[in-house]
Amino acid sequence: MLKLYNTLSREKEEFKPVGKTVTMYSCGPTVYSYAHIGNLRTYVFMDEVRRVLRYDGYKIKGVMNITDVGHLLSDGDDGEDKMEKASREQKKTPWEIAEYYTGVFMKDIALLNIGKPEIIAKATDHIQDMIEYVEKLVEKGYGYETSDGIYFDISKFPEYGKLSRLNLEDQIAGARVEVNGEKRHPADFALWKKAAPEHIMQWKSPWGMGFPGWHIECSTMSRKYLGSLIDIHTGGVDHIPVHHENEIAQSEALEGHKTVNTWMHGEFMLVDGGKMSKSLGNTYTLAQLEEKGFEPLSYRYFCLNTHYRKKLNFTFEGLEAAQTAYRRLLAALYEHKIAKDVKTAPEKLQEYKEAFQNAIDDDINVPMALGVLWTMVKQPYSHDIYDLALDFDKVFGLSLDKARPEEKPEIEVTDDIRAIAEERWQARKNKNWAESDRLRDVLAEKGYAVLDSKDGYKLEKK
């Protein structure tokens, strides 16, 4: 029985889908810049949820948005549109910016074995839907017009704040909020913004030229593709207080009832014990990790080792440990793969399978499931174990079928390095250990390690 933690109730709940196909909406990226590894953790989390659902036999219809308009620098609905800012700075049109970073994002998630949701929805492809959505909210009395846009009137939605459980009045009293004079309540948020003439992305609407508010896209596209009540909505924990509260307000105002059964949120990643953010400049991209010699799937393994609801402290030491573990895992699995004749007792296999199933069904406890995998891998080599590991990999997504002998490719060296290595090999063959060891030190000084085996040697970069 699958149990999932619901942010709304703050409890693990038995998962009961509304219909035959699980409907799931995931907040996607705002494509104004490269995704950093903290962003990517959230999509690994989304992917794990999807994989567990599928492992448990569910069909999924998932939607992920690509925000390419309307995400402003300030949440008080002031400031510049992030897309427009990037556009100005990089001297490209917002559409070019969006296309470029969307492409990079798609490549990143592919490298991390993150399966693409069934529907990828771009905000700018749904402007008309959003306008209609806003019109309905206005008709129902939830929206009002000011000189710079249409705002949602949260006083009409008494349950506002139920997801984050924050007391609005207390929050506002203690925070520095730029009060927009025309807003009836400081927490009222924009459904539609009227555009200044220089704003590049703008569309015709009943309220003149403008562009949608950031929050409306998710409510609109979720409703359009998945209907008025969906099973699961995922996102990062940072979205709980504002973005998701606003979504709830919009959606429930329109439908008159609950629209999401289970809210799931992935915790943040920290860097060296503190917060990671673009503004602090301590973020890394997947490409930067690769430059430092880390494979994308080592990063995925790193993420999988911590439960999605716990903060994950990123350090290179930790990533190094993950990469070592991941490589050894693959090497050990290769041994199981080629051990065709050895069998493992069916009861034993059943035990592992059950332990694995219990782990993933307990709110996607992947770290525990990894523990089961390791325990299993440490058993005597057997092809049965290899097969079961591949079954588990439907959830891990670690490309365990690519298990191969631990073999680093022969590196290219210059002729003089090669000459020293050859000379050392000859000395070694003549059992001239002193000379052999001396030449090994010479190579070490030049940055090469030499590894002997029965019938040859291999050079490695140190």
Next chain:
RNA sequence: GGCACCAUAGCCAAGUGGUAAGGCAGAGGCCUGCAAAGCCUUCACCCCCAGUCCGAGUCUGGGUGGUGCCUCCA
């Protein structure tokens, strides 16, 4: 200031109230001319105090410490 979450070995990290998974690092051993790699073995009583219970890392209360949110952020 308000709210929330967290606190397990050198590091990372699981843990339905019954005497602490797993990984990395370390140590010892096997292998090796010596190493490296690999393999085997080994390594914690769970922040503090009080309480509930036959029994608590696991529940309750208090304390201390950390992180996050309330302001763009996955």
